[in-house]
Every structure is written in C-alpha cells, then in structure tokens.
Amino acid sequence: xxxxxxxxxxxxxxxxxxxxxxxxxxxxxxxxxxxxxxxxxxxxxxxxxxxxxxxxxxxxxxxxxxxxxxxxxxxxxxxxxxxxxxxxxxxxxxxxxxxxxxxxxxxxxxxxxxxxxxxxxxxxxxxxxxxxxxxxxxxxxxxxxxxxxxxxxxxxxxxxxxxxxxxxxxxxxxxxxxxxxxxxxxxxxxxxxxxxxxxxxxxxxxxxxxxxxxxxxxxxxxxxxxxxxxxxxxxxxxxxxxxxxxxxxxxxxxxxxxxxxxxxxxxxxxxxxxxxxxxxxxx
Amino acid sequence: xxxxxxxxxxxxxxxxxxxxxxxxxxxxxxxxxxxxxxxxxxxxxxxxxxxxxxxxxxxxxxxxxxxxxxxxxxxxxxxxxxxxxxxxxxxxxxxxxxxxxxxxxxxxxxxxxxxxxxxxxxxxxxxxxxxxxxxxxxxxxxxxxxxxxxxxxxxxxxxxxxxxxxxxxxxxxxxxxxxxxxxxxxxxxxxxxxxxxxxxxxxxxxxxxxxxxxxxxxxxxxxxxxxxxxxxxxxxxxxxxxxxxxxxxxxxxxxxxxxxxxxxxxxxxxxxxxxxxxxxxxx
Numbered sequence: 001x002x003x004x005x006x007x008x009x010x011x012x013x014x015x016x017x018x019x020x021x022x023x024x025x026x027x028x029x030x031x032x033x034x035x036x037x038x039x040x041x042x043x044x045x046x047x048x049x050x051x052x053x054x055x056x057x058x059x060x061x062x063x064x065x066x067x068x069x070x071x072x073x074x075x076x077x078x079x080x081x082x083x084x085x086x087x088x089x090x091x092x093x094x095x096x097x098x099x100x101x102x103x104x105x106x107x108x109x110x111x112x113x114x115x116x117x118x119x120x121x122x123x124x125x126x127x128x129x130x131x132x133x134x135x136x137x138x139x140x141x142x143x144x145x146x147x148x149x150x151x152x153x154x155x156x157x158x159x160x161x162x163x164x165x166x167x168x169x170x171x172x173x174x175x176x177x178x179x180x181x182x183x184x185x186x187x188x189x190x191x192x193x194x195x196x197x198x199x200x201x202x203x204x205x206x207x208x209x210x211x212x213x214x215x216x217x218x219x220x221x222x223x224x225x226x227x228x229x230x231x232x233x234x235x236x237x238x239x240x241x242x243x244x245x246x247x248x249x250x251x252x253x254x255x256x257x258x259x260x261x262x263x264x265x266x267x268x269x270x271x272x273x274x275x276x277x278x279x280x281x282x283x
Numbered sequence: 284x285x286x287x288x289x290x291x292x293x294x295x296x297x298x299x300x301x302x303x304x305x306x307x308x309x310x311x312x313x314x315x316x317x318x319x320x321x322x323x324x325x326x327x328x329x330x331x332x333x334x335x336x337x338x339x340x341x342x343x344x345x346x347x348x349x350x351x352x353x354x355x356x357x358x359x360x361x362x363x364x365x366x367x368x369x370x371x372x373x374x375x376x377x378x379x380x381x382x383x384x385x386x387x388x389x390x391x392x393x394x395x396x397x398x399x400x401x402x403x404x405x406x407x408x409x410x411x412x413x414x415x416x417x418x419x420x421x422x423x424x425x426x427x428x429x430x431x432x433x434x435x436x437x438x439x440x441x442x443x444x445x446x447x448x449x450x451x452x453x454x455x456x457x458x459x460x461x462x463x464x465x466x467x468x469x470x471x472x473x474x475x476x477x478x479x480x481x482x483x484x485x486x487x488x489x490x491x492x493x494x495x496x497x498x499x500x501x502x503x504x505x506x507x508x509x510x511x512x513x514x515x516x517x518x519x520x521x522x523x524x525x526x527x528x529x530x531x532x533x534x535x536x537x538x539x540x541x542x543x544x545x546x547x548x549x550x551x552x553x554x555x556x557x558x559x560x561x562x563x564x565x566x
Contacts, residue, residue, distance in 0.1 A: 004289075006304060017328030018509065021289060023300040045300030062481070065558070198345070198509050222507065224515035224558070226301065226481050231514010232507035262558040270556025273549040275348070275507070276540060 008054035016199050020227050033115035035167040040123045048123050056227045064261040069223040071097035072263045074156050074191040079247040081155040087143035089160035090116030092128035099130045107136050114140040144170050150183035159192035174210045181214050189239035197278040198230035208282045211238045221271040291337035299482050303510050316398035318450040323406045331406050339510045347544040352506040354380035355546045357439050357474040362530040364438040370426035372443035373399030375411035382413045390419050397423040427453050433466035442475035457493045464497050472522035480561040481513035491565045494521045504554040
C-alpha cells in the first residue's frame with residue numbers, strides 16, 4: 001500500500017507554508033550517519049527516492065534536471081576544463097555528468113558523508129555509476145578542510161551541497177567562497193546550488209552578496225526540478241574571467257545533447273533568463 | 284490553527300504520484316456552480332488560494348508567474364495587437380495583463396462560469412481589478428460556442444483553461460483549435476496553457492499534434508509556477524505568420540518590465556528554451 005511522504009523542512013530550518021508530497025512504497029534503507037539522517041524509499045512513479053534530514057534530495061526519475069544543470073552549465077562555459085572539484089555530491093550524479101566531458105582529466109569529489117556514497121552505490125546504481133571511473137578521485141572528507149589546502153588547482157568547482165542547515169551550513173559563507181576562489185586557477189569558475197528563487201530569497205540574497213564580494217563576475221541560472229521546494233531551483237555561477245557566454249562551447253553542447261535529457265544549446269543560454277522578482281532580490 | 288490542503292488531482296483524472304500541499308487557514312468560500320466546485324481559502328504565506336474541483340488555480344502571491352506569461356509572451360510576439368480574445372480566465376488575471384498593453388483596443392473575455400468571476404471580484408481584488416475596464420468586454424458564456432461565430436477578428440487569442448477534465452475538456456480538441464484558427468486574423472497568433480512538461484506528456488503530445496496539424500508555426504514556452512504540478516508549466520504558442528521572435532517588440536517589453544514581476548526581454552527569449560526530454564515528447 002502506498003503512502004504519502006511529506007517533506008518536513010518545517011521541522012528543521014524553514015517555514016515555507018508549502019511542501020512537496022510524493023507517493024511512496026517500501027522503505028529500502030533508514031539510518032543515521034555522523035552527519036545526517038538518510039532514508040531511501042521506493043516510489044510507484046519516480047523510482048527510488050533519497051531523503052536527507054527530511055528533505056528530498058533526488059528521485060531516479062528527475063535527478064537529471066539537477067545533475068546535468070549543476071555540471072554542464074559551468075563546464076561548457078569554460079573553454080577547456082581539465083581539473084574539476086565537486087564539494088558534496090555524494091550520490092555521484094554530478095560526477096557522472098562531469099565525466100561525460102572527455103577533456104576532463106581528473107575530477108576530485110569530496111563528500112563528507114560516506115554513508116550517502118555507500119547507499120547510493122547500492123540503491124541508485126544509475127546515478128553512482130561513475131564512482132569507480134579512473135578519472136575520479138573520491139575522498140570521504142570535509143570539503144571545507146580539503147579546499148583550504150587547494151591553491152590555484154581547478155578549472156571548475158561545483159558546490160553540490162544540501163540546504164544551509166546541518167552539514168552544509170559552512171558552504172554558504174564568505175570564508176568558504178574565499179577558499180573556493182583560491183582553489184580555482186586564474187581563469188577558473190564555479191557553480192553552486194543556490195536554493196529556490198521563490199522560497200529562499202534571504203539565503204539567495206546573502207549568498208550572492210558573498211559571491212559578488214569575491215568574484216568579479218556572478219550570475220544565476222535556473223532549472224525545473226519538480227521535487228525541490230517551488231519546483232524551480234537556482235544555481236549560482238561565479239567566475240574569475242569568463243562570463244557564461246564569453247567562451248561557451250556551443251559545438252560541444254550540440255554534440256553532447258543527444259546523450260542528455262535536459263541541456264541543449266538554447267537551454268544553455270535560456271537558463272540564465274531570470275524573472276524580475278528574482279533579479280530584484282539580488283541587487 | 285493552520286492545516287494542509289493537499290491537491291486531489293488523483294480523484295479526478297490524473298494519477299501523478301506527487302502532489303502540492305499548501306498550509307491553509309480559514310475557508311472563505313465553498314460552493315458548487317453548474318460547472319465545478321469552487322473553494323477559496325486563506326493561506327498564512329501566499330495570500331488567498333483558489334481551488335477548482337480540487338486543483339490549485341492560483342494564489343495571490345504567485346499568480347503573476349502564470350498571468351504575465353500567458354498574456355505578455357503572445358502579445359509581445361505580435362507587432363500590433365489591437366483585438367484580443369481570452370477563452371476562460373475567469374479570475375481576471377489574464378485580462379489584467381492584456382490591458383497593460385496600451386495598443387489593445389478591445390479585449391473580449393468569455394468565461395463559462397460566472398461564479399468564478401463573482402468570487403474573484405470578492406476575494407481576489409488585485410487579480411480581478413481590470414474586469415470593469417471599458418476596454419474589456421466580459422461575457423459569461425461557453426467559449427467554444429462563442430468562437431464558432433468569430434471569423435478573422437482577433438490578433439491574439441489566449442486559451443486560459445483549467446485541466447482537460449470537466450468544463451475545459453473541449454478546449455484540448457482539434458475541433459476547437461480549428462475554430463481558434465478561424466477566429467484569428469490572417470497574421471494572428473495564440474497561446475494556451477499546456478499543462479506540466481513532467482507529468483502531462485500524453486496531453487502535451489496530443490495538444491501539439493493538434494496544433495501542428497492546424498497552424499503553420501508552433502512552439503512551447505515555460506514558466507515557473509510553484510503550485511502547479513511539478514512547479515513548471517507549459518504554454519503552447521501557435522501562429523499563422525509570425526514566430527515568437529520574428530516581430531518581437533523588445534523595446535516595448537523593456538518599457539513594461541519595471542511594472543512586471545516576471546517578464547523581461549531576456550526572459551521573453553529564454554522561456555522558449557526547452558529541455559531535451561520535453562522536445563523529444565513533442566516530435
């Protein structure tokens with residue numbers, strides 16, 4: 001018998017007044033790591049569902065809309081990304097997308113919670129499928145500590161974090177983004193998940209103020225992600241030299257499009273078109 | 284004490300496996316018209332909420348993302364829209380946006396359900412605010428019957444309907460869109476709400492097959508609407524002569540942007556960038 005899972009953000013950090021509800025079946029795994037509570041459930045319509053501390057992380061059916069967008073937009077904006085760092089991303093989806101790029105020689109992924117990686121391998125094999133790729137260096141470690149020792153090393157950094165409560169809280173601070181800046185090469189750029197433009201305006205405003213104080217160029221792009229609050233999700237793009245269009249590799253996007261469910265050349269541009277109410281909040 | 288309203292689409296027509304839940308307070312109105320059940324509730328976060336046959340129609344907080352997009356995209360794609368027809372749209376939101384265009388001499392709005400109009404005036408005054416505008420001709424009538432007698436009359440037609448179950452069922456058929464084609468002038472164009480790209484792929488595929496069989500040019504655009512299923516909503520654009528860009532009035536969009544919460548020149552283009560999985564479904 002199917003039941004409804006109701007996202008319980010209100011019990012943590014947020015009081016949204018609206019929530020995502022998904023029909024769920026069998027609980028496949030439930031456990032508490034050192035950092036957070038992990039639940040994995042079957043759903044009748046969307047494949048397996050991962051929940052961290054009561055918040056929906058992904059379903060097998062819709063994860064492409066998040067993972068393609070956090071990875072391909074910054075990677076295609078860079079003329080030649082060879083070394084990529086992922087902070088977080090324990091499910092493996094961002095790494096899978098990064099490794100689609102043949103020019104990427106090494107992708108370093110630093111996930112704080114080994115339980116997420118372990119259970120993603122077990123219950124999300126189509127997402128974790130590249131975690132043993134020889135071009136991937138997977139570290140179970142604190143991304144904030146890792147990045148302190150990285151200097152001028154990466155072409156692209158992806159911050160694939162949870163909400164700014166719990167283990168990801170430090171990933172929304174000026175201190176952290178100064179380290180990201182330092183870890184990037186002179187022409188490096190980064191993308192970070194940046195919450196809902198409808199519901200997390202305060203977090204967005206603060207995050208973009210931080211990024212603008214550190215990076216010479218920042219912008220925002222959007223993706224349609226049904227099970228995140230409001231159904232639309234933001235990503236922050238921040239760069240030392242390039243804008244998202246200045247070195248966009250349109251031919252490479254075109255070539256990868258048949259293998260992708262979301263990203264194509266028109267979408268690479270269109271996703272940076274932001275509604276007025278969102279723009280006003282970032283000024 | 285606030286409770287949760289859970290959208291009950293599953294009881295009507297759809298079995299989505301996911302649903303929108305909104306915290307609600309006092310029930311302001313509940314009644315059955317000849318056509319559908321109307322409920323209006325207070326919400327603590329999003330202003331008043333309108334529900335028809337268990338499906339969320341709008342909240343005061345988010346309605347702009349729907350009404351601006353159904354109205355301004357087709358109107359700004361037309362070089363000089365003077366006569367506009369709205370089929371449905373009983374809350375008045377689409378009419379409000381159409382009447383922002385000073386070049387529009389007459390907007391005819393044909394809503395089948397007088398109760399929706401009456402209660403929108405009472406409980407949604409910022410949405411129904413232009414229903415007494417002298418440039419608006421408001422008819423409480425069946426839009427399908429109205430359009431049978433309209434020939435070569437309108438520059439732009441908006442189909443602002445509910446889901447294809449209940450009173451709006453006839454608004455998703457080839458027969459209806461042939462009449463829309465006939466009611467448009469030789470260079471006319473139309474937009475119609477076209478359901479969720481994630482959850483209503485069969486409806487979309489059928490609707491676009493119908494439109495392609497009738498109109499020489501069709502395309503799709505998207506808006507981020509938190510309380511519609513999946514949070515992203517589609518609109519069908521169909522035109523006799525113009526594409527969405529061929530006669531786009533960019534300077535006029537720019538001039539109206541300060542008065543709008545959603546639409547701006549970049550967004551006018553960007554909203555037509557469609558993810559791969561949606562495009563594939565329409566082929």
